[in-house]
Amino acid sequence: TQWPIPYERVTSRPTNNPYCQAGLITFCPTGKTEDAMVYAEDDDDIIEIFALKKPVWSFKFGDLMAKFKVMHDALGFRSQKTGLNWTMEWYELDQLFNCTFPHVLRDDSFIWCNQGALCVYEGIVDSLWNGTSDLSMLKKVGQTSGKNYNAWASWAVNDNNTGVYYETWSVYSDNGPNATIYFDSYDCASFVIRGLNQLYRYGAEILPNIHLNYTRINLYAYEPQLLGTYNQIIQNKTLHKDFINFYREFDSKKPTTEDWIKSLLEIYETFFISRRFYLYFNNVYWYMRLKETTPLKITFYEIPIGSILKNEII
Numbered sequence: 001t002q003w004p005i006p007y008e009r010v011t012s013r014p015t016n017n018p019y020c021q022a023g024l025i026t027f028c029p030t031g032k033t034e035d036a037m038v039y040a041e042d043d044d045d046i047i048e049i050f051a052l053k054k055p056v057w058s059f060k061f062g063d064l065m066a067k068f069k070v071m072h073d074a075l076g077f078r079s080q081k082t083g084l085n086w087t088m089e090w091y092e093l094d095q096l097f098n099c100t101f102p103h104v105l106r107d108d109s110f111i112w113c114n115q116g117a118l119c120v121y122e123g124i125v126d127s128l129w130n131g132t133s134d135l136s137m138l139k140k141v142g143q144t145s146g147k148n149y150n151a152w153a154s155w156a157v158n159d160n161n162t163g164v165y166y167e168t169w170s171v172y173s174d175n176g177p178n179a180t181i182y183f184d185s186y187d188c189a190s191f192v193i194r195g196l197n198q199l200y201r202y203g204a205e206i207l208p209n210i211h212l213n214y215t216r217i218n219l220y221a222y223e224p225q226l227l228g229t230y231n232q233i234i235q236n237k238t239l240h241k242d243f244i245n246f247y248r249e250f251d252s253k254k255p256t257t258e259d260w261i262k263s264l265l266e267i268y269e270t271f272f273i274s275r276r277f278y279l280y281f282n283n284v285y286w287y288m289r290l291k292e293t294t295p296l297k298i299t300f301y302e303i304p305i306g307s308i309l310k311n312e313i314i
């Protein structure tokens, strides 16, 4: 197997299952509709680029998740000509837990509510990004011409229409510097990293001395084994039973009430006991035995801006 398994794009975004509900807050409440984008009116405009960071679920828990270094990332833009600014965030249509674990129905079938999408809306809410957490951020990282920004904006629309599935997990062979990466996450941070990389490719000037850290929830595993699709797995009775029990266990821990943190802690603890995982990636399932020493770790490492700008990121 050639690792990491490349993230598969689609030709067009599928309709979200009506069963899937965002719950606490609807997706992109103040945002624009499908294929939404903000374009510069003038090719000669100067569009300023901002890196935005805030604690995940700050609307509910304030800075709490920042204590675990669980941060949400976005991009902000401002036109020097008009003074107008706008925000772009890529995140889950139906909240994080729905992207991380399926709904297991009575007949043992699954429903995955794991789409993510770009939310584009006028304004940059300073109080949201310039919060009290020392990890929050609203920082200018560069600028570009109106012409180059518009070319990039078309890239962002296509990126949003083809990269539709959220992936919470990053999976490595170990937590050392020479680890093999088996699977890479596809989340809010991935959009910002891809977005900055493409803005640079479309001619943006990125300021020097930019230091950006990104949250990852990492699993450390022995080499994953491909199991195949749900329908292939249910052909094997023993595997099917274990597979269903695994996901039913996690589904039962998903917060249905307000006790998100309790669910989070229960799930976190499960990883250190069971040390095994079924990963759903590109619509197929993989089985992994997790490493005894550190099965799971949330990291917030800096990704050098040079490697963000120069790496081939798809």
Ligand SMILES: CCCCCCCCCCCCCC(=O)OC[C@@H](O)COP(=O)(O)OC[C@@H](O)CO
Pocket: 028, 055, 056, 057, 058, 059, 070, 071, 072, 073, 089, 090, 091, 092, 095, 096, 097, 100, 168, 187, 188, 189, 215, 216, 217, 264, 267, 268, 298
């Ligand atoms: C064990 C399973 C769950 C573990 C949870 C802790 C680790 C999470 C790591 C992933 C980082 C998530 C980054 C991201 O994609 O954030 C997107 C979204 O969850 C942020 O949601 P929000 O409600 O805080 O912000 C959306 C708001 O800005 C909309 O305007």
